[in-house]
Every structure is written in C-alpha cells, then in structure tokens.
Amino acid sequence: MFDKELTLELLNLILTSSKTIQDRFKSIKSVSDFTDSPNGLVILDSICMQLIALGEGLKQVDKITNKSLLKKYPQIDWIGAKAMRDIISHQYFDIDAEIVYDVCVSKIPDLSITIEKIIEDLN
Numbered sequence: 756m757f758d759k760e761l762t763l764e765l766l767n768l769i770l771t772s773s774k775t776i777q778d779r780f781k782s783i784k785s786v787s788d789f790t791d792s793p794n795g796l797v798i799l800d801s802i803c804m805q806l807i808a809l810g811e812g813l814k815q816v817d818k819i820t821n822k823s824l825l826k827k828y829p830q831i832d833w834i835g836a837k838a839m840r841d842i843i844s845h846q847y848f849d850i851d852a853e854i855v856y857d858v859c860v861s862k863i864p865d866l867s868i869t870i871e872k873i874i875e876d877l878n
Contacts, residue, residue, distance in 0.1 A: 757820040759877060765819070766874050769812040772805045773867040779805070780859045789852040799852055802859065803843050809866075810840020824873065831869050836862070 779802050789799040814837050825833045
C-alpha cells in the first residue's frame with residue numbers, strides 16, 4: 756500500500772497546476788497569441804513552468820504508488836505528460852509553442868477531470 760495522504764496532497768497540487776494552466780490559457784486563441792507579443796511569451800513561459808510542475812508531480816505520484824495508481828486511469832497519456840516535463844526542462848530553448856498550445860487545448864482539460872476523479876476515488 757502507499758501513503759494515501761501524501762498522494763492526495765500531490766494530486767491536489769497537480770490539479771491546481773492544471774487549473775492554473777487553463778486559467779492562463781484563456782486569452783490564447785491561436786499559437787501566434789503565444790509567439791507574436793512579449794505578453795504572449797510571458798504566458799507561454801508561465802504555462803511551461805506549470806507543465807514542469809505538473810509532470811514532476813506525476814512522477815512523484817508514480818514513485819509513491821509504485822506506478823500502481825495512474826495506470827488505473829488509462830484515458831490519460833501519463834507517459835506523455837511526464838515526458839513533456841522532461842522536454843521543457845531539458846530543451847527549454849527548443850520549446851514548440853504549437854505543441855504547448857495543443858496540449859493546453861486537447862490534453863489539460865481531460866487531465867484535470869481525471870485527476871479530480873482520482874482524488875474522489877481515493878477519498
């Protein structure tokens with residue numbers, strides 16, 4: 756068995772990061788909104804920081820649960836989410852704004868819903 760309290764704490768931090776990403780992304784309607792203005796680049800940077808935190812949190816959940824928890828929710832590409840953290844952290848100057856945009860549009864909302872479900876299931 757794993758430390759449920761610590762896992763829930765991490766999941767809540769991950770949920771907060773995903774909600775922060777969604778909030779910061781509200782003003783972004785296209786990739787050029789990220790790339791064509793200083794403010795857009797600030798938003799891109801701030802979202803990338805949250806993606807790093809989210810991915811690191813997922814890695815910690817895997818570590819604490821011996822990779823037993825997340826795999827019960829296969830609707831999310833957990834490996835991809837954790838890999839996104841690695842890509843941003845280690846190849847920061849090569850970040851593709853289109854990929855970040857796509858992740859914000861097509862992945863983060865479902866991830867938030869799934870994290871909420873995991874929290875509910877653990878409680």
